[in-house]
Amino acid sequence: MSRIDVMKTYKLYINGAFPRSESGRVYGLKDAKGSFIANPCWASRKDLRDAVVAARAAFGGWSNATAYNRGQVLYRIAEVMQGRAAQFADEIVAQEGLTPKQALAQVEEAIDLMVWYAGWTDKISSLAGAANPVSGPFHNFTTPEPIGVVGTFIDAKPSLTSLVGSVAAIIASGNTAVVIASEKFPLTAITFAEVCATSDVPAGVINVLTGKTPELVGWMGSHMDVDAVDASGLNSKQLTELKIAGADNLKRIHSFKSAKSPERILAFVEYKTVWQTVGI
Amino acid sequence: MTEFEYAPALESTSILNLQSDYNLFINGKYVPAKTGKRFPTINPATGEAIANVAYADLADVNAAVAAARTAYQKVWSKMPAAERGKYLFRIARILQERAREFAVLETLDNGKPIRESRDTDIPLAAAHFFYHAGWADKLDYAGLGANPKAHGVVGQIIPWNFPMLMLAWKVAPALAAGNTVVLKPAETTPLTALLFAEVCQQAGLPAGVVNIVTGDGVTGTHIVSHPGVDKIAFTGSTGVGKAIARAVAATKKSVTLELGGKAANIVYDDAAIDEAVEGIVNGIFFNQGHVCCAGSRLLVQENIQDEVIEKLKRRMALIRVGNPLDKNTDLGAINSAEQLSRITELTSTGDAEGAERWSAPCDLPSKGYWYAPTIFTGVSQTHRIAREEIFGPVLSVLTFRTPAEAIEKANNTPYGLSAGIWSEKGSKVLWTANKLRAGVIWTNTFNKFDPASPFGGYKESGWGREGGRHGLAAYLKGGKN
Numbered sequence: 001m002s003r004i005d006v007m008k009t010y011k012l013y014i015n016g017a018f019p020r021s022e023s024g025r026v027y028g029l030k031d032a033k034g035s036f037i038a039n040p041c042w043a044s045r046k047d048l049r050d051a052v053v054a055a056r057a058a059f060g061g062w063s064n065a066t067a068y069n070r071g072q073v074l075y076r077i078a079e080v081m082q083g084r085a086a087q088f089a090d091e092i093v094a095q096e097g098l099t100p101k102q103a104l105a106q107v108e109e110a111i112d113l114m115v116w117y118a119g120w121t122d123k124i125s126s127l128a129g130a131a132n133p134v135s136g137p138f139h140n141f142t143t144p145e146p147i148g149v150v151g152t153f154i155d156a157k158p159s160l161t162s163l164v165g166s167v168a169a170i171i172a173s174g175n176t177a178v179v180i181a182s183e184k185f186p187l188t189a190i191t192f193a194e195v196c197a198t199s200d201v202p203a204g205v206i207n208v209l210t211g212k213t214p215e216l217v218g219w220m221g222s223h224m225d226v227d228a229v230d231a232s233g234l235n236s237k238q239l240t241e242l243k244i245a246g247a248d249n250l251k252r253i254h255s256f257k258s259a260k261s262p263e264r265i266l267a268f269v270e271y272k273t274v275w276q277t278v279g280i
Numbered sequence: 281m282t283e284f285e286y287a288p289a290l291e292s293t294s295i296l297n298l299q300s301d302y303n304l305f306i307n308g309k310y311v312p313a314k315t316g317k318r319f320p321t322i323n324p325a326t327g328e329a330i331a332n333v334a335y336a337d338l339a340d341v342n343a344a345v346a347a348a349r350t351a352y353q354k355v356w357s358k359m360p361a362a363e364r365g366k367y368l369f370r371i372a373r374i375l376q377e378r379a380r381e382f383a384v385l386e387t388l389d390n391g392k393p394i395r396e397s398r399d400t401d402i403p404l405a406a407a408h409f410f411y412h413a414g415w416a417d418k419l420d421y422a423g424l425g426a427n428p429k430a431h432g433v434v435g436q437i438i439p440w441n442f443p444m445l446m447l448a449w450k451v452a453p454a455l456a457a458g459n460t461v462v463l464k465p466a467e468t469t470p471l472t473a474l475l476f477a478e479v480c481q482q483a484g485l486p487a488g489v490v491n492i493v494t495g496d497g498v499t500g501t502h503i504v505s506h507p508g509v510d511k512i513a514f515t516g517s518t519g520v521g522k523a524i525a526r527a528v529a530a531t532k533k534s535v536t537l538e539l540g541g542k543a544a545n546i547v548y549d550d551a552a553i554d555e556a557v558e559g560i561v562n563g564i565f566f567n568q569g570h571v572c573c574a575g576s577r578l579l580v581q582e583n584i585q586d587e588v589i590e591k592l593k594r595r596m597a598l599i600r601v602g603n604p605l606d607k608n609t610d611l612g613a614i615n616s617a618e619q620l621s622r623i624t625e626l627t628s629t630g631d632a633e634g635a636e637r638w639s640a641p642c643d644l645p646s647k648g649y650w651y652a653p654t655i656f657t658g659v660s661q662t663h664r665i666a667r668e669e670i671f672g673p674v675l676s677v678l679t680f681r682t683p684a685e686a687i688e689k690a691n692n693t694p695y696g697l698s699a700g701i702w703s704e705k706g707s708k709v710l711w712t713a714n715k716l717r718a719g720v721i722w723t724n725t726f727n728k729f730d731p732a733s734p735f736g737g738y739k740e741s742g743w744g745r746e747g748g749r750h751g752l753a754a755y756l757k758g759g760k761n
Contacts, residue, residue: 134730243529277724
């Protein structure tokens with residue numbers, strides 16, 4: 001008789017821990033062939049709020065970490081992802097219906113993408129900052145700073161590269177992230193959370209929720225402590241809902257086509273200009 | 281001791297060629313509003329009407345947008361970039377040539393002291409055109425990769441506090457990037473924008489590249505919701521900014537917003553106190569405090585509070601309030617009756633909530649709209665005068681004991697436009713600058729502006745920057761992402 005597999009319980013990832021949804025809800029997930037594969041958590045508004053609290057608490061430390069340090073933490077994520085490559089590939093095969101070879105190619109692309117963003121952390125300021133030649137006795141410089149807490153709705157396909165492209169770009173500059181996994185393909189996001197938990201990412205810097213996207217769009221939009229949202233995974237109706245709700249605190253809301261672009265990093269920074277008086 | 285009084289030193293208005301009626305500027309020509317409707321623009325220093333201005337309705341906005349679209353498609357987007365830049369250089373030069381006329385008109389319509397319109401507003405407006413003129417043929421280096429594209433037709437809505445300067449902040453980068461413009465000046469300060477239209481004519485700017493529609497908030501909503509407008513640039517209140525964000529939520533319009541502020545001006549006990557007092561005065565009383573980035577919350581270290589307040593009061597007693605056209609005037613008129621009542625209402629909550637009011641002893645003119653320079657001490661963070669933008673010559677004073685407390689209080693606001701830091705210790709200044717969540721930070725100075733320097737806020741102070749490479753980028757679309 002063949003061995004019975006140990007099935008995995010897919011949970012949320014908030015503040016470095018793996019709680020179930022406070023609502024007690026799960027939703028059954030089927031694979032590409034229609035067989036049951038898991039019961040991911042169906043996150044509630046309260047779970048989202050908990051994740052924002054964790055992300056806000058983590059922002060001070062993460063945004064003040066040196067760019068070199070953040071780069072190493074991102075690189076470390078890539079290292080641990082490499083060790084989990086087979087698991088990611090299995091989940092992609094089950095979820096997205098790709099061949100094992102195609103799935104592995106996506107995993108490798110995602111790992112390389114994480115390495116690419118790791119290299120950006122200590123170059124953003126040089127690229128996007130400026131010393132401005134103002135008329136007067138002032139040293140005037142502009143530097144990019146992280147915006148704060150950034151929510152993100154992950155595109156369904158390709159689930160892992162979409163996730164990595166969004167999250168890595170958000171945290172590279174020092175933001176913290178509240179990730180809403182793709183409703184259809186959430187498994188890679190939770191495994192990614194396990195990677196974060198076992199690498200050097202401080203608790204709260206990345207938080208991952210699974211659940212029903214339409215239910216969470218409005219709550220993300222109206223949350224006054226979310227500063228910005230990557231809306232790449234939303235359809236146009238959801239995007240409008242997010243923007244209307246997000247106007248209450250003037251959330252910066254952006255969507256992207258490519259997973260690999262410095263524009264993704266630059267969309268979630270604020271520019272600070274300091275006029276330093278020169279004189280004796 | 282003999283006191284020497286200043287003799288009046290009035291700037292003459294004879295340089296102006298004032299008309300009784302002003303028209304809209306659409307497609308290179310001055311045209312009346314289709315309804316024929318007009319509204320008066322008031323000199324706030326006297327309360328008397330200066331002229332009647334055309335009121336643009338939807339039909340007029342439609343005409344302006346259509347003219348801008350045609351000019352964009354047929355002329356402006358096809359013109360070599362270097363030629364586009366040369367028009368901007370021309371405009372900058374004509375503004376310099378006619379600077380005195382603009383300054384006098386601005387002071388008449390707005391109520392700001394001629395010293396400020398002459399030395400700040402108009403020279404900076406010309407500088408903005410000169411700066412952006414040079415960008416027109418260098419857009420490949422603006423940070424968006426090669427061949428960035430203009431948006432097309434840009435709708436721009438500007439406030440009444442720096443009418444001509446805000447026009448320059450909006451129009452110069454928009455044109456340099458290759459867009460055409462429909463601009464609405466503020467209801468209470470339309471005249472310099474209409475004079476600017478004449479500059480466009482003198483510069484030979486192709487018809488329709490700049491269109492100016494005067495009106496009120498309703499005119500503004502016609503621009504914001506117009507399907508032919510590709511991008512909105514707005515400077516004004518945070519409330520209207522949020523309404524614009526909602527109004528365009530279902531569209532692909534790009535938006536930049538420069539909104540309100542409640543800037544902390546932090547004075548540490550190791551500051552050069554006399555310089556800091558000058559900076560506090562400049563921070564809140566410049567332009568009657570009608571400044572979104574005004575240093576309206578003074579955060580003074582507790583152990584020097586008495587000394588700073590005493591010196592501040594002595595200095596405030598020397599502020600000359602009166603006729604804005606007098607070259608000795610420091611503080612001019614409040615821009616409108618409406619704004620004066622807003623200031624009066626909000627400051628009365630300061631009294632009611634227990635803060636202590638002190639106003640400089642000064643004789644206010646009997647006609648027009650005036651408010652004496654005022655400070656409130658004993659202000660706590662929950663007071664409305666510590667949280668809401670007063671937009672007048674009113675300073676709220678709070679204290680702190682440690683640098684960490686200063687940061688905590690400074691950042692305790694939904695706004696994040698600007699801040700000031702006063703200290704003679706360089707490392708402490710930069711430590712503080714790093715911790716403040718604000719887009720513009722002045723250290724041992726305040727209210728400095730330059731076309732090369734990006735300006736704009738964090739949080740509810742807006743979206744995007746104006747000025748510098750970062751401001752220009754808002755008027756361009758990158759090819760990727």
